[in-house]
Amino acid sequence: MRHLISIRDLDADDITRILDTAEEFTTPAGEPARKYPTLRTRTVCNLFLEDSTRTRISFDIAAKRLSADVINFSAKGSSVSKGESFKDTALTLDAMGIDAVVIRSASAGAPLLLSHYLDVPVLNAGDGWHQHPTQALLDLFTIRQHFGRLDDLHVAIVGDVLHSRVARSVIEGVTAMGARVTLVAPDTLLPPSLAPWDVEITTDLDALLPELDVVYLLRVQRERMSSGFFPSSREYARFWGMNVERLARMKDRAVVLHPGPMNRGVEITADVADSDAALVTDQVANGVAVRMACLYLLLGSGEPQQEAA
Amino acid sequence: MTGLLLKHGRVLDPASGTDAIADVRIVGERVAQVGASLDTDGADLLDCSGLWVTPGFVDLHTHLREPGFEESEDIATASAAAAAGGWTAVCAMANTNPVCDSAAVAEMVWRRGREVGLVDVFVVGSITRGLLGETLTEFGELFASKAAVDAFSDDGKPVADALMMRRALQYARTFDAVIINHSEDPDLTPDAQMNEGAMSAVLGLPGWPHEAEEVMIARDLILAAGVGARLHVPHVSTAGSVMLIRAAKERGVKVTAEVTPHHLSLDDRVVAGYDAVFKVNPPVRSDADVAALRQALADGTIDAIATDHAPHPVEQKDQEWEHAPCGMLGLETALGVVVDDVVAPGHVDLLTAITRLTTGPASVRDLGTHGHGLTVDKPANVAIHDPEANWLVRGTELHSRASNTPFEGRTLSTRTVHTLLRGRFTLRDGKVQ
Numbered sequence: 235m236r237h238l239i240s241i242r243d244l245d246a247d248d249i250t251r252i253l254d255t256a257e258e259f260t261t262p263a264g265e266p267a268r269k270y271p272t273l274r275t276r277t278v279c280n281l282f283l284e285d286s287t288r289t290r291i292s293f294d295i296a297a298k299r300l301s302a303d304v305i306n307f308s309a310k311g312s313s314v315s316k317g318e319s320f321k322d323t324a325l326t327l328d329a330m331g332i333d334a335v336v337i338r339s340a341s342a343g344a345p346l347l348l349s350h351y352l353d354v355p356v357l358n359a360g361d362g363w364h365q366h367p368t369q370a371l372l373d374l375f376t377i378r379q380h381f382g383r384l385d386d387l388h389v390a391i392v393g394d395v396l397h398s399r400v401a402r403s404v405i406e407g408v409t410a411m412g413a414r415v416t417l418v419a420p421d422t423l424l425p426p427s428l429a430p431w432d433v434e435i436t437t438d439l440d441a442l443l444p445e446l447d448v449v450y451l452l453r454v455q456r457e458r459m460s461s462g463f464f465p466s467s468r469e470y471a472r473f474w475g476m477n478v479e480r481l482a483r484m485k486d487r488a489v490v491l492h493p494g495p496m497n498r499g500v501e502i503t504a505d506v507a508d509s510d511a512a513l514v515t516d517q518v519a520n521g522v523a524v525r526m527a528c529l530y531l532l533l534g535s536g537e538p539q540q541e542a543a
Numbered sequence: 544m545t546g547l548l549l550k551h552g553r554v555l556d557p558a559s560g561t562d563a564i565a566d567v568r569i570v571g572e573r574v575a576q577v578g579a580s581l582d583t584d585g586a587d588l589l590d591c592s593g594l595w596v597t598p599g600f601v602d603l604h605t606h607l608r609e610p611g612f613e614e615s616e617d618i619a620t621a622s623a624a625a626a627a628g629g630w631t632a633v634c635a636m637a638n639t640n641p642v643c644d645s646a647a648v649a650e651m652v653w654r655r656g657r658e659v660g661l662v663d664v665f666v667v668g669s670i671t672r673g674l675l676g677e678t679l680t681e682f683g684e685l686f687a688s689k690a691a692v693d694a695f696s697d698d699g700k701p702v703a704d705a706l707m708m709r710r711a712l713q714y715a716r717t718f719d720a721v722i723i724n725h726s727e728d729p730d731l732t733p734d735a736q737m738n739e740g741a742m743s744a745v746l747g748l749p750g751w752p753h754e755a756e757e758v759m760i761a762r763d764l765i766l767a768a769g770v771g772a773r774l775h776v777p778h779v780s781t782a783g784s785v786m787l788i789r790a791a792k793e794r795g796v797k798v799t800a801e802v803t804p805h806h807l808s809l810d811d812r813v814v815a816g817y818d819a820v821f822k823v824n825p826p827v828r829s830d831a832d833v834a835a836l837r838q839a840l841a842d843g844t845i846d847a848i849a850t851d852h853a854p855h856p857v858e859q860k861d862q863e864w865e866h867a868p869c870g871m872l873g874l875e876t877a878l879g880v881v882v883d884d885v886v887a888p889g890h891v892d893l894l895t896a897i898t899r900l901t902t903g904p905a906s907v908r909d910l911g912t913h914g915h916g917l918t919v920d921k922p923a924n925v926a927i928h929d930p931e932a933n934w935l936v937r938g939t940e941l942h943s944r945a946s947n948t949p950f951e952g953r954t955l956s957t958r959t960v961h962t963l964l965r966g967r968f969t970l971r972d973g974k975v976q
Contacts, residue, residue: 242745319858319861319862320862320863320866321858321861321862339863341863341864341865341866342736342746342747342748342817342864342865343746343748343817343863343864344863346816346817347817347862347863347864361747362747362748362865363747363748363749364746364747364748365747399747402745402747425743425744426739426740426741426743426744426750426752427740427741427743427744428744429741429744430741430744430745
């Protein structure tokens, strides 16, 4: 693995290796987080060209727990709008001698482009509607942690698949691991073609609930209402929102995931969000370990060496 | 008789339906004789054995970029590219800066073309002033100018307002001018980046649905039929558009249509690497669309191959896909791409392909004697091509100022070696004169 641009570039063995490595980096409950010397003398650049606090902090912590130096390069909007081209930004970073770049961009394809300009590993932290591979990996990790397996599960991805890089990555990751995926959304929120994926579709969440092991809720972006993708958050919540009545109709061990930040009262009610079935904080916690694993596998060598925190 | 004797070439002349080994004698500016084994009779000999001799090509759709965007191309560099591609006439699109909405700009482009002298530059005026879609350009002023403009287009932008389009079609009849409307319903293409379909789904890029093109073509065909005006549909890219145009022609609507070499060759799988050299409007479509376009070229639903030659400097193309502009070079690769991807696989025969590069486009507007064949006493606009040139496409080695060819690195069989404009070489032995 030279870069981490898209889940499509990974097979089941690659994913398993990342998840198994992340397992090594997981902090047991009640213990302080460990720090590893693995990436000492290495510099990781967080190139965030689109606003993001959660993902940037998660990558920041992951790199620091591996003893890497971290530089944060943030620029709102496109680099072009600042007068410097994307290519020049990349070449500038290259000239400074960084060892890896974590990139978040509003432009689909920007991480791939960056990987053509640079000789160092590129980690995609989200590009437009395209991919968010570490999100999918931390979701897979969380699901595997709960069920002890990934195959033979039925996962519903509910909501705005069309505009979601998370959905694309999760669909590809979950199906690669042998689980079944059903997309639940009105046609307006589905991609123009589902031919690239091995998925089923339905608009009827209620009929599907008793079969599901995982309900993966996507964030509703309110600006989609004004564009006619759906009429109102009220109607959205009625047909596709997760509430306690719906939760009660699911299997006992079934869980609810959400990539955050949640719109409580739209795609998820507060009582579901705060229930034991919701693994949202596990997802966040696991995100650090999974990102450590990705940095380690792209940059490190040998087995993880532990150092007292 | 003296002059120049093109000896023993494969003469492909749509006007006379000729596809045979023959000689062509050019005396002064004109074709003097066409026939088998003509006597040398003191003429300079040009051995055309193994070469194809055709009328000079006619491009209905060329972005010369001058005035205003000379960092991409100017009339001199575009003319050189045209000569190198076998073209003797090009139609300069109106989306320059200033826009070609006045006689002054039209005459400047026309005059500059004559000064360069490598290709006859015909001018396309804008339909609306400043391409703003609000008020009609003074068609009469442009028509009466030295540039004699008889084709109007806001290319790059559609005339979105149906009433404005209807009036443009009606008013153009005054001058027997043709309206060329960029076929895209903008309401259906907000932020569009590529063809909508399986590839856009995977790549997470907002799609241009094929319906956006078809809705606009359907509207325009209905309007043109209603007022009895002439409509030319540029860069047709979808199977649905082909069906609409075919049906309209069958019921007698005065419509002509063009297709680009890239839409005949490429499908949207080329976008997989997010290389913006493949970004173009309309976008490259599905393989089913490509197949329908090839069929339409063969059966005459589509009259012309036009390049939509659209140079952009490397710094604008070498950035994130969504920030890069639309457009690709076309003048120098058109013939090679059409021969290798459309003729060689058997979709269209060679003489038909040459027809769509010559007499086909010449039927759309008044281009003087361009495209009217290798006819005795007519001006000698001739191109001679080597079908075994097997040349490697390198954007930086093309004559355009920009290098944004989507065929970079491809080896094309066929290349133009000589071009003559009114009997004078504009390209000789592969060198622009």
